[in-house]
Amino acid sequence: MSVHSDKYRIVSPELTVKAMRDSGYKDTAHALAELIDNSIDAKADLVEVFACEAPVQLKTRVSYRVEEIAVLDNGHGMNAETLRRSLKYGDGSGNGNDGEPRIGKFGMGLPNSSLSQCTQVEVWSWTNGPGNALYTFLNLDQIRKGQENVPDPEHKPVPEYWRRLSNGLDRSGTLVLWTDLDRVNWYGAAATLRHTEELIGRIYRKFLDTGRVQIRMAPVRDGQVIEGGEYYAAPNDPLYLMKETCTPPPFNSKPMFQAFELGDPERPGFQSFQIADKDGIRHTVTVRAAMARPEARIRDIPGHPWPQDAKSNKDAGHQKWGKHAERNVGISLIREDRELLLDSAWAESDVRERWWGVEVSFPKALDDIFGVTNNKQSATVFESLARLNWEAELDEGETYKAYKDRLKELGDPRLPLIDLANHIRTSLLRPMRAKIKAQTKGIRGDSGERHPDRAARQATNAIRKRQEDGHTTKEDLASRGQSEDEKRKEQVDNLVARHHVDPAAATKIVDHSLKLGLLANWITSSQDTEAFFTIDPMTSILQVAFNSDHVLHGRLMAVMEEVPSDSSSEDLRERLAQVATTFQLLLFSWARMEKETSDPERLKIVKDARRDWGSYARDFIEDGDF
Template identity: 25%
Template sequence: MTLKCHFFSLFLNYMKESLKLERNEPAADVLSKSIRSMGYSLESAIADVIDNSISAGAHDVQVKFPVDPSDVYIAICDNGSGMNKAELFDAMKYGSVLKGDNRSESDLGRFGMGLKSASHSQCRRLTVISKKSDMISGYVWDLDLVDEKKDWIMINLSENQVCDVRHYDYLSNKKSGTVVVWENFDFIRKETGDEYAGIVDQQNAVSDYLSLIFHRFLSKDKKDRLSIKVNNFSLIPFDPFLESHKKTTVRKEITLPIEDANGVERKITAIPYVLPFQKDLSEDDKKLSGGIENYRTKQGYYIYRNERLIVWGTWFNRHRDELSKYARVKVDIPNTLDDIWGIDIKKQSAKIPASIRQRLNRAVDDVMDVAVKKQTYRGRIAKVNDDFEYVWNRIDNRGNFVYSINRESSLFKLLESKVNEDAMPYVEMVLKEIEQNVPFQQIYVDKSQDKIDEVVSDERIAEITENAKMMVQMVMELNSSLTREEAVENVFKKEPFCKHPEIKEKV
């Protein structure tokens, strides 16, 4: 018998033996602690529960914050399709079977985990009652009980116990619906020392977040419109694109076909917008756009999954420049592309697949054509020496000069490469303020009186020398074909190095 035949015979004998299978369930009290640490904020957790309300066809959602320090809870009530007892039991399961098997293309859910993971990220006791076919059922996940029993044990509420659940009366005059109640906010209590104040202080932030995340549902035609109330205050939808503003420029919608994980062609749509100047905004416009503090820092892609905002205010590492400061691009993706887009369990992050990033960037470049016409100086950069790269641009605008920091300079490119994308808008905001607040008059007065200290200290010379060495090394890494001498010559055509040719030999 050959060696190959011998191993094949052993393999057949192995297969004839019955495999011994053993169940290895995770420890309930340990795993529940891990699930609680997924990084939800209070507002994102509430939004995740409202996703279920929308998926259930709700048109009315009411979020109840506490009004009495002695009775601290949050409730989310909706008039959706509701659940019978079996459906509610499954919905309370970590990894809902029905959710995974029968997710419709309009479903805002993801893994069948949102209700539980979002709720327990904020509280230890989750109660859900739901009405369907005139029957109201209820279950409770109490993590104190899970820790005590060290098992996935829920409380099955009796008919009388269901009636005692907060906001049971919301369901009494509804054909169907669901009430979710959170209690025992241990994380907030530990963080703030005051459970009631810690929750109430976040009420406005939650309202603003929901007004943005669900703004397209809140602004639909009356028949399909979603109403969200926070303690009886009706939310007004934000409009991050200021679509009704007469000075907003809307570019042509583009459609990008892309195959899902099963090879089925799906459609992604993108609409670029160029927003008005800040000076053209009323106070209402500023509020509708998401707040003036975000007007410049939250430009970029706005990614919607089934019309629900997932990610916003990012260019996904695309180069930011002066031309993109008022540009926002609305991108719609279906839930059938979740795997390709890397939608996380919290539905708070997404990544543009390489297969469509380039095509979306072309849409951004298209909108930039308009931004160039609307928002750049119609002048030329006037240099003292065209061979040198300056830190400041002097722009000749029909005989009047405007000064701006040269964002194409090597020093700025170095800064841009070291600062993360989220922080870069704030860097840009600071630089813009520096440009707008140069004390020209005082500089002129001090210069005319010969009071400006222009002596370059030895310490400054040493600093410039070390910076030059670093820049030479960076230039050589970017272009390996350059000799060190060529790299030095390249660097010493840039400010501040061009002003100090005497240190070239030290570099």
């Protein structure tokens, strides 16, 4: 080779280094996950993550900054050949589909993740005691200077420093050490680990929940684990079905969600699909779904009180567990029991999206079908389906089957997953959202509204006054003979059957009304009618049901009731203007109805109704203190 041949290399060492570093890891936590993957594949049941900090003198004070990060496990360790290959890009013992239930596949994790965060990675691995460890490393400066091979492993005992810090050093294992942390996202040791806690707990929740592995998080200062600073990662389950998790109390020791029925009575909340790989071999993909239990969203359900430190007059979304759920919105994609990503693109812009969870699990044999990337942070094909509107892609007159046939001819990579995606969107998310919306229907007191019962109280006063003046109805007379239990049953049954309110929520609504002696109630629900409200046929209470499917709901009630707590003065003024305009248009619509009523007898009925309604409105409104 000519001495000048280096100038014609396809890839220069400098570009090689840049490619190694710009590997797409979202943050330090995701990079650390690659090392934990290797530990789990090595059959470790204990993985220890150390963040070691040192003092840094600032202008007016001393701060601490992480200088080293280490991951130590008690797995089976590596021999010299495997150790050397583990630091080679595109190699490694996990490469290929050999049927082993390993997380790794691409042979990229150890070097790729390490050099994305630091300029030197060192590895010790042993199969016969840490004193007999083998050692090798990668250094970016040496690679820039033209180093092409991973250094041959040498015998080098695990340093005493790490032996002293470890709780589980065993006869076999591996230690990975990152130094010169020029790309670590956080500064102090505790902060570095704190920012990894929820992610690590979520990625490995299935391993943690079943006890297959423990992950010790240990911040280190002055050569010692910081007193009171270490902890073991707890599962972070976005389906909130696990019992012992990192969810805030009271749901740290009991499930916050319940399985959403998917049609299999033997496995509630489970559904299986058969999807073929590129060779036509079919594999099982499992979908799980869950939604919030009533007690997670509704205060003071009997037997399920909220904690004493729960924020008063705030709904569940403002509580600690609601904030936790807000960080777990989306569909969790699971590969070989390890989470690849939590895809929030499937969620709508509604605060209630936090109250459902969906998990899609698939084997690594379907990596190409799902579009799994080599850093195991994305599944590009599956993610693209969150934004798919197949109806918009149809040619004129084309059926769904013809559309799929066309995709097959084009070799569209989305085709194998389209049926799964449509099922999730239409047969799963749609009914779950409806149930979640109905779960707290009619419960306005926890929403932050200042006077949720004001209209009902005033209406009750007006009804009683009219009764005293002799204006009684047949319902008034019938209700006098009802016991409180009979009234409760009538009203709860109405809310559950007619308006699809969760039974626990319905019971709370009715108990609240009975306690206050209310004779009127207001509820919003979907109704198949052109009327913008209906009157429920009940004896014990006057219940008005506003039609959420009517245009007036979005223009009037939603504008008034669904006001964000951080609304600006300008936004509030705009809302008031919209309500005033809508009310004026409502009266104009009545006036036009009268003008278009040509039958004299019908016109007389309409005018009488307008006059009578005005009279009733005076009785209900004029004495109101609001």
